[in-house]
Structure formats: C-alpha cells, structure tokens
Amino acid sequence: MAQRLLMGNEAFAHGALEAGVRVVAGYPGTPSSELIETVAKLHGEGSAHGVHVEWSTNEKAALEVAAGASMAGARVLFTCKQVGLNVASDALLSLAYVGARGGCVLFVADDPGPISSQTEQDTRRFAAFAKVPVLDPSTPEEGFAMMKEAFELSERYGTPVIVRPTTRICHASTFFDVAEETHARPAPAEGFEKDPRWVIFPKRSFEAHGEINERLPRIASDPTFTRFTVVEEVPGEGERPTVAIVACGVSAAYGREALAALQRRAAEEGMELPPYRFIAVGSPYPFPADLMEQELEGIERVIVFEELDPVVEEELLKLAGARHLPYAVLGKLTGDAPDRGENASDVIRECLLRFFATESPDLASWAAALQPETLRFEGPLPVRPPVLCAGCPHRGSFYAVKRALKELSKQAERAGEPAVQAVLCGDIGCYTLGNAAPLDAVDTCLCMGAGITMAQGLAVVEPQKKHVAFVGDSTFFASALTGIANAVYNGHDVTFAILDNATTAMTGSQPHPGTGLTLMGERRAPIVIEGVLEALGVERIRIVDPLDTDASIEAARDCLAFAGPAAIIFRSPCIQIVAPEEPLSIDPVTCTGCKRCITQIGCPAIGFDGTVAFIDASLCVGCGLCVPVCPFGVIGAVGDGKGESA
Ligand code: SF4
Ligand code: SF4
The missing domain is CATH 3.40.50.970 (Thiamin diphosphate (ThDP)-binding fold, Pyr/PP domains)
Known part of the structure; x- marks a missing residue:
C-alpha cells in the first residue's frame, strides 16, 4: 500500500x-x-x-x-x-x-x-x-x-x-x-x-x-448497504433529543461543519445547542426505512439537507404517513432549505439557526444576533461571461457561416427577394459558447446531438428560412448519426456545420473515434467524418479550414444554397492540442479604433485602450483570424510591416 x-x-x-x-x-x-x-x-x-x-x-x-x-x-x-x-x-x-x-x-x-x-x-x-x-x-x-x-x-x-x-x-x-x-x-x-x-x-x-x-x-x-447511513447523537449525553438533522451525500459533510461552528459559537456565548440527532444518509435508495424509523423514535421535528431534489425528505414523509410516526419534516418542500443549487456549510448554518431558534426562546435571541461569519464582497463584481478561447477555430466557423448568410441576404435583396433569415441550432460542447456576443450564432441548444434534428423540425415549419446545425466531432459520433440519416431519408433542407477540432475539448481533450487513439494507448484507423457523411448519403460535403476565412465563407455559401442536407466540415485542431504560433500585434499608429476586430469575432486576446485596439500577446496564439477582419490591414506579425510599430 x-x-x-x-x-x-x-x-x-x-x-x-x-x-x-x-x-x-x-x-x-x-x-x-x-x-x-x-x-x-x-x-x-x-x-x-x-x-x-x-x-x-x-x-x-x-x-x-x-x-x-x-x-x-x-x-x-x-x-x-x-x-x-x-x-x-x-x-x-x-x-x-x-x-x-x-x-x-x-x-x-x-x-x-x-x-x-x-x-x-x-x-x-x-x-x-x-x-x-x-x-x-x-x-x-x-x-x-x-x-x-x-x-x-x-x-x-x-x-x-x-x-x-x-x-x-x-x-x-x-x-x-x-x-x-x-x-x-x-x-x-x-x-x-x-x-x-x-x-x-x-x-x-x-x-x-x-x-x-x-x-x-x-x-x-x-447492513452492508445501511452501514453508509450513519447516526450521530450530539450533544447532551443521555438526554433524549426531540429534533433530528438528516443530511444526504455531501450535505452531510456541510451539516457536520455547520453544526461544529454553531457549537463553538454557542460555547463562546456560554450557551448550548438543544440535544439533536444527526443522521447522514449514504444509502438513499432503497430507503433504509426500518433503520430510520428506529433512529427517529422520540423525534418531533426533522430538518433535511440534500442537494438537488427532496428525495430523502419525501421518503421521510412517506415513512411518517405509512407508519404513523409523529415527526414533522422540514426541508426544501417547506422552504426551510434551499430548493436548488449546491449547499454550503454557511447556508446550512443559517437554516439550522432558524431551526434551533424555534426550539427555545434563549436560542431565538441568540440566533437573531448571530450572523454567519461569511466574507461578503459588497462592491459591483465585474461581468465575465464565458467565451471561446483566444484562437479557438470554432470562432472562424461561426464567423464564416454568419458572413455567408449575410452575403446570401444581400444577394437576395439585390434580386428583389426578401432578406435571408436563419435559425442556428447549437449543441453541447465548447461551441455552445458561440451564443455569446458578438458571434451570437447559437439560437437553440437542447441536448447532445439535438441541434442536428431540431434544425430539421424547424425547417419543416419554416421552409423559407435557412437552418444550420453546429455539432462537434465527438458529439458527431456520440449522437448525430441517426439525426443525419433522418435528414437524408426525409430530405430535410438543412446545413450541418461539423466543427472538427480533433478532440473532445469541453471535457478535457479526450480522444474519440475520429482521432483513432484509444484509451488503452492503441492507434486505430480513425473513422473519417466525410466518409461517414458520404455513406449516409449526404450529397454536398465541403471541407475547409475555419481559419481560412475566404474559403470558409465560400464553402458555407455553397452549402447554404444547396437544396437538401449539406455538410461543411470545419477542420482545425483545438488550440489545447497544438503549439501556438507567434502572437500578432496591431499597429497603434495606423489603427483607426473602428473596433471591427472586436465587434465581429470577439477574440478575448483583443482589447481596446480607449483610442486604439491592441492584442494581448500572452493570450494570442497567432491564429490569424482577426487579420482579414480589419478593414485597414493593420493587424499582422511583428516584422511584416503591419504590427511592428506596436
Ligand atoms: S491572431 Fe487574432 S484572432 Fe487569433 S488569437 Fe491572436 S488576436 Fe485572437
Ligand atoms: S479593426 Fe483594425 S483598425 Fe479597427 S480597431 Fe481593429 S485593428 Fe484597429
């Protein structure tokens, strides 16, 4: 050992x-x-x-x-x-x-x-x-x-x-x-x-x-199951408690911590908490009803702490009803414990203070005076929404599809037709972050692979619009294949944008069938996404590098214009699995401060000093996506005549 x-x-x-x-x-x-x-x-x-x-x-x-x-x-x-x-x-x-x-x-x-x-x-x-x-x-x-x-x-x-x-x-x-x-x-x-x-x-x-x-x-x-439901009786040795605290999972750890803090605080004030029984439930289903009935004998009030649903709380109510037990149950259902989110020891401490305060007038005044010693920051907190990483190739994919839609729209208007409208279906992965401004390229997100099929439903009801479904490479193999087969079989007019960054980036860069690498360290022939699409009968398939803006826009325009299911594979590795290039810079002398580089792609490496834009070299990976976005051509590598005066 x-x-x-x-x-x-x-x-x-x-x-x-x-x-x-x-x-x-x-x-x-x-x-x-x-x-x-x-x-x-x-x-x-x-x-x-x-x-x-x-x-x-x-x-x-x-x-x-x-x-x-x-x-x-x-x-x-x-x-x-x-x-x-x-x-x-x-x-x-x-x-x-x-x-x-x-x-x-x-x-x-x-x-x-x-x-x-x-x-x-x-x-x-x-x-x-x-x-x-x-x-x-x-x-x-x-x-x-x-x-x-x-x-x-x-x-x-x-x-x-x-x-x-x-x-x-x-x-x-x-x-x-x-x-x-x-x-x-x-x-x-x-x-x-x-x-x-x-x-x-x-x-x-x-x-x-x-x-x-x-x-x-x-x-x-x-007993090997119920041994994970632990009963502790504290304080007041020999006194029969009339109240019980029941906590499940991690809430039991928070409960113990909160009770220890309250006991310390009570001792400082020369007081004692009422005797109570603490039961940590580690085996919630099937509910250990006999054990709980035995341990709740003589108890008049129970408060339950658990995260997510009131599972144990409901089991205790059922037990009380079925066996005519005289205790009252407090918890999520009664508003005595938070009904959602994570618990924490200070949250439980506040709930326990209220719970104990109803037990004794002494404790009521003590509880009223006692504020949990939490550190609170009173000032405004900076808003920091989650964004795609600097240099993330998904940014280029979203940008290209939106640019292509805009161009198709202008083309339609020139021809006297209505502007092109589109619904962009997202999916589960890093690329859900494409919903944030300025990309604003995710209109729906339901569950793994759902964007592929939801786009088809939307297309049936609103055939006058374009429908694009973004899906990552890992999700493609996990949950998209049946949806793509459905589109081919039923002839739905949708465009699949497959964001192939050669890894399962969101969860820590795990391999998947498209990488060919297994967890046992063996290499297999990767399953090729375009081969799968062809085999499923998708007739229009384009493969582009999303960091090549012109080629990506042209491929997106082509697939969007195609009648029937079409697919663009945007292929470029996640920045977490490749070495970065040299960072770029912006010439502060020639930058006009138009902010187009910021408002079009939203790369977090690009900032604004009040007059001109600048690139944070510690974040920039040199992907080059911002270069063609600048209408004045002032973004470039140091030494190429664009970025050097920075
Ligand atoms: S090259 Fe431009 S888009 Fe790419 S990471 Fe650097 S600042 Fe961001
Ligand atoms: S788009 Fe070009 S000119 Fe405009 S702020 Fe950015 S770097 Fe400066």
Whole structure:
C-alpha cells in the first residue's frame, strides 16, 4: 500500500481497481471524467493489470459494453455525468430487469449548480425509477469505500448498483492508502453461459419485476448497504433529543461543519445547542426505512439537507404517513432549505439557526444576533461571461457561416427577394459558447446531438428560412448519426456545420473515434467524418479550414444554397492540442479604433485602450483570424510591416 494525495475521482478509480474491476467504459462529462482517465493512466503505467478501459462512443454504448462483460462474469464499471445517464437510460432500465452477473457498478456524477450541465437532475430519482440501489458519499473517503462495497452488493443481489457523488466529492482531494498494484479479478472459467434471464421477453420481464420488488426491501435492510447511513447523537449525553438533522451525500459533510461552528459559537456565548440527532444518509435508495424509523423514535421535528431534489425528505414523509410516526419534516418542500443549487456549510448554518431558534426562546435571541461569519464582497463584481478561447477555430466557423448568410441576404435583396433569415441550432460542447456576443450564432441548444434534428423540425415549419446545425466531432459520433440519416431519408433542407477540432475539448481533450487513439494507448484507423457523411448519403460535403476565412465563407455559401442536407466540415485542431504560433500585434499608429476586430469575432486576446485596439500577446496564439477582419490591414506579425510599430 502507498499513501497518495488523490482527487475523489482518482480515488474512486483506485477503489474500483482494488475491487478487481475488469472492464471500464464511459463517456466524458464533468464532473465524472477523471475516474476513467485515472484507470487508463494506471493501466498505462503498468500498475493496473488486466483491466480494459475505453471511452465508448456514447453513454448507451458504454453501458451496453459493461452489461455484456458483466454477463460473462467480469466486474464492470460504467461512468458518466448525470445527463449522460439519460442517454444510457434505455439500457439501464432493461438492465435492472436482466440483472448483473459480475459486479456491475454505475458511477454517475451529479452536478448541482449546475456548474457545467444542462440540468440539475438528481440521479437518486433515476435510481428509484430504474429500481436500482444507489450509494451517495458524503466525503471522498466514503466514496472510496462505497466503490468497493458496490461491487459486492451488485453480485450479492444480481443488480446494477449506482454510486452517485456530486461535484465537490468528485473534485475534493485528500490522502488515501491505495494498493500500488492491482489485478483485475478473472471472469469465471466457464465464461458466458446461456440463460433465459439474459433475454428480456415480456414473460421474463414480468418475473424479473417481481424479483426486483422482492430484493429491494432486502437491500434496504442489508447492513452492508445501511452501514453508509450513519447516526450521530450530539450533544447532551443521555438526554433524549426531540429534533433530528438528516443530511444526504455531501450535505452531510456541510451539516457536520455547520453544526461544529454553531457549537463553538454557542460555547463562546456560554450557551448550548438543544440535544439533536444527526443522521447522514449514504444509502438513499432503497430507503433504509426500518433503520430510520428506529433512529427517529422520540423525534418531533426533522430538518433535511440534500442537494438537488427532496428525495430523502419525501421518503421521510412517506415513512411518517405509512407508519404513523409523529415527526414533522422540514426541508426544501417547506422552504426551510434551499430548493436548488449546491449547499454550503454557511447556508446550512443559517437554516439550522432558524431551526434551533424555534426550539427555545434563549436560542431565538441568540440566533437573531448571530450572523454567519461569511466574507461578503459588497462592491459591483465585474461581468465575465464565458467565451471561446483566444484562437479557438470554432470562432472562424461561426464567423464564416454568419458572413455567408449575410452575403446570401444581400444577394437576395439585390434580386428583389426578401432578406435571408436563419435559425442556428447549437449543441453541447465548447461551441455552445458561440451564443455569446458578438458571434451570437447559437439560437437553440437542447441536448447532445439535438441541434442536428431540431434544425430539421424547424425547417419543416419554416421552409423559407435557412437552418444550420453546429455539432462537434465527438458529439458527431456520440449522437448525430441517426439525426443525419433522418435528414437524408426525409430530405430535410438543412446545413450541418461539423466543427472538427480533433478532440473532445469541453471535457478535457479526450480522444474519440475520429482521432483513432484509444484509451488503452492503441492507434486505430480513425473513422473519417466525410466518409461517414458520404455513406449516409449526404450529397454536398465541403471541407475547409475555419481559419481560412475566404474559403470558409465560400464553402458555407455553397452549402447554404444547396437544396437538401449539406455538410461543411470545419477542420482545425483545438488550440489545447497544438503549439501556438507567434502572437500578432496591431499597429497603434495606423489603427483607426473602428473596433471591427472586436465587434465581429470577439477574440478575448483583443482589447481596446480607449483610442486604439491592441492584442494581448500572452493570450494570442497567432491564429490569424482577426487579420482579414480589419478593414485597414493593420493587424499582422511583428516584422511584416503591419504590427511592428506596436
Ligand atoms: S491572431 Fe487574432 S484572432 Fe487569433 S488569437 Fe491572436 S488576436 Fe485572437
Ligand atoms: S479593426 Fe483594425 S483598425 Fe479597427 S480597431 Fe481593429 S485593428 Fe484597429
């Protein structure tokens, strides 16, 4: 064993490897991605023996890879972020019925806030919908222990098991004792065995549903599951508390912190908090009802802290109703806890102050005087919207499409026709940032691959407009192919703008089928996007470098004018994976201060000093996109007669 400082996600990878995981498959998504990357890194370093790890083309593919390997008896791990589980849900709901043979663990990271997601959905709800047990760690250490236990539970009950951390658990770091080498547990020698349960026919589903309903109550009272629901009684030894604080997942850590701060503050004032019971729920589904009934005996009021949905709060209400328990439940539903976003210890402290204040008049006056010691900045904060990186090739793609639309519009007006109107459908990735001014090139964004098909629906209803769907290269393989086939099959008049930057940039530059590089470090023949488009029957395909403005505008004009589905592949690597060129500069003597370079492309490397524009050399990567944008030709390399007097 060795002691290492690890991020939660890195530790969970170690936990799974120590449990003997044989197959790991997932799709990148913040805050989950580091787990699978850690498995790949440890495999690449030679310390994780016998494991297969892959980025699958999407979450559904990943879960199905894992399901197959589990049926052969191997321990498997699937990873994704919360919205990724939507993509895998078709497989998940059936997998709960079909069941697992080798331990089957689904690591699904939720994103309260949300910090980098479309939704604030709660995977505990999904677990209940799919009738699959879920563990919810309050600390990275607990998550590490849960990863190991989840494989055991999965095999004992023949069910997939979800481990659902939230962002702060995934990304917090602490010290762990981890094995220096791990070995995947070999699958049983007999291998995959034919069994009617692997085939989900209606008759078998009916039986399986009964088996699920029978095993869930057993899991809910299994000590290896309920050991993650921890009861602490403090303070006032021997006194029976009448209030309880129940917290789930990371909120339990915040709750402990908030209570410790309140106790310290009360002691300074020579006071004591009322006795209370603190229950950290780490096994929210199936809800450990018997344990909770036992621990809530004598309790009159319960306050619940949890991020996202009021899952535990509703379970406690159900329990009170079903078993006629006399406690009142406070939380999100009563307005006593925040109904959305992340919790934090100071937020919980304020809620607890109000909660305790109703317990005693002494505490009411004390609570009223006590303000949480948060640092607050009173002045105006600078507005800093997220933007595409300086030199991002996507900027050139958006610019070219908008310029082409403008030119087509002028052409139409010259011919006495109405100006061209367009709807620009975006998608999930860095390029969603194309919606920001001045590009203003994303009118819709729904979910992975949706822009491709939404554009088709829009085109049916508003055929007089142009419809462009922007999609990244990784999303192209993950979720766009069926939509493109739909456009060809149904003859929809749309233009696909495929932004091929040779990586999955948004989530940390992971490879994908178009790169040819696998997570195991092998090189395969890349799947060529234009080849796929041709095979799907797209008749007009143009490939351009988005940093070549004239060629890009001409290609965009050509595809927009084509009747039927057409595709422009804007191909230029992400600036994160190539070395930068020398920065450019602006001649301050000849710059007119017209700001066109700023208002047309919005590169964050270009600033304005009140009179003239300037380029911040520490940000500029020398992509050259701004050069043709300047109508006065004053942007260039130092030494080329344009930028040198800067
Ligand atoms: S060359 Fe121009 S557009 Fe490219 S990064 Fe530098 S300032 Fe930005
Ligand atoms: S477009 Fe050219 S002239 Fe106008 S502000 Fe920018 S660098 Fe100066």
